[in-house]
Amino acid sequence: MPAEALILVINPGSTSTKFALYRNAEPLFSETLRHTDDEMAQFKGRAILDQQEFRNRLILDALARHGFAVSQLTAVAGRGGLLKPLASGTYKVNQPMLEELRRAERGEHASNLGAYLAKGIAQEAGVAYVVDPVSVDEWPEHARLSGSAQLERQCLSHALNTKAVAKRYAREQSKPYEELRLIVAHVGSGISVSAHEGGHMVDVTNSREEGAFSTERSGTVPVMKLAELCFSGKYTFKQVEAMIFREGGLASYMGTKDLVEVERRIAAGGKRAELVFRAMVYQIAKEIGAMATVLCGRVDAVLLTGGMAHSEKLVADLKSAIDWIAPVHVYPGEDELQALAEGVLRVLRGEEKAREYGVDAVAAASSVS
Numbered sequence: 001m002p003a004e005a006l007i008l009v010i011n012p013g014s015t016s017t018k019f020a021l022y023r024n025a026e027p028l029f030s031e032t033l034r035h036t037d038d039e040m041a042q043f044k045g046r047a048i049l050d051q052q053e054f055r056n057r058l059i060l061d062a063l064a065r066h067g068f069a070v071s072q073l074t075a076v077a078g079r080g081g082l083l084k085p086l087a088s089g090t091y092k093v094n095q096p097m098l099e100e101l102r103r104a105e106r107g108e109h110a111s112n113l114g115a116y117l118a119k120g121i122a123q124e125a126g127v128a129y130v131v132d133p134v135s136v137d138e139w140p141e142h143a144r145l146s147g148s149a150q151l152e153r154q155c156l157s158h159a160l161n162t163k164a165v166a167k168r169y170a171r172e173q174s175k176p177y178e179e180l181r182l183i184v185a186h187v188g189s190g191i192s193v194s195a196h197e198g199g200h201m202v203d204v205t206n207s208r209e210e211g212a213f214s215t216e217r218s219g220t221v222p223v224m225k226l227a228e229l230c231f232s233g234k235y236t237f238k239q240v241e242a243m244i245f246r247e248g249g250l251a252s253y254m255g256t257k258d259l260v261e262v263e264r265r266i267a268a269g270g271k272r273a274e275l276v277f278r279a280m281v282y283q284i285a286k287e288i289g290a291m292a293t294v295l296c297g298r299v300d301a302v303l304l305t306g307g308m309a310h311s312e313k314l315v316a317d318l319k320s321a322i323d324w325i326a327p328v329h330v331y332p333g334e335d336e337l338q339a340l341a342e343g344v345l346r347v348l349r350g351e352e353k354a355r356e357y358g359v360d361a362v363a364a365a366s367s368v369s
Helices: 037-041 048-065 095-103 110-122 159-172 223-230 237-245 249-254 259-267 271-294 312-322 336-348 361-367
Strands: 006-012 016-023 026-034 075-079 090-092 127-131 182-187 191-197 200-204 301-306 328-332
Touching: 006 048, 006 110, 006 336, 016 048, 016 336, 026 048, 026 336, 048 110, 075 110, 075 336, 090 336, 095 110, 110 127, 127 336, 159 182, 159 191, 159 200, 159 301, 159 328, 159 336, 182 271, 191 271, 200 271, 223 237, 249 259, 249 271, 259 271, 259 312, 271 312, 301 312, 312 328
Parallel strands: 006 075, 075 127, 182 301, 301 328
Antiparallel strands: 006 016, 016 026, 090 127, 182 191, 191 200
8 A cells, every 4th residue: 555545435326425535534615506407408318327427527637727637636435336146345437337337227326427437537546436335235035025026125225324433333343343242323314223243234224115204215115005006097107216216204294305494394383394213213223123133133223324414403302202212322414425435445464355347246145144
């Protein structure tokens, strides 16, 4: 590892691009570029990867503005997208990975851009990586059964932040992550509640289609009513998908995805806002309780993270419901940029070996079961 590794990390969102430059573990600068409706209009109806050149140019402009050249970079890391199930780790961006993301067989998502953005910049210098993509899958086989042979559960989660927070807590306790039994609740626009044992994420709620409702996602819904709605003739597939994935949760009940606004309404005496907020906390707590059973009730700690963990009211209400399970520790925000840098550093320092997608990824994932 060079004495001073310069690592550029990139986290693309649907309407934003977050990126930062690290010197080893030290952040040198961080930026969040918000993309306007007018800017994104040019990509309407097009594949998500069509945005690569637009976003890469903005990142390179910012890098130059801060006085850094691409040739100085040691590595570039992007958030991993909707790949096939794979084991946790840091992966070199290779052609099989890029082709998988181009086909988008598991769905179009802004995170699919991460590998392309990293590779596009790293062509001039450094090595391109992704760290703990959303498709990290360390489940035992029995966790995949849903109750219908036609509908297997899929492991998709906020693996990057979830794994980083779990390992951060382990370092703070001076204990190996592999020896801890943890529940991690990532509470943001999507909610992933996971159980960790033996260094593996052995179960997690798929925030796209199950678990607690969030600011914009419906979580688990009554399946018979959903089937009736789908076959009512009133809605297309895309409309139903929007109801579940972008217009559910607080957006459906309150007409806003802004948790701060909901809390403002509660403070002003809004009974409806209080009811909906209470229901969301209730569902998150219920999922945490369910993960406690996955760990047979032996839980070392419950970790709360994600954007909604900034809410003092939500954290306080959750603690009152779950602190009987284990001590609760709060890591507010989504430190995904730091998590990307940490993943690359583990490889550069020789603490982990970089994985090769399509070579050892599938075998590694299946060996966990």
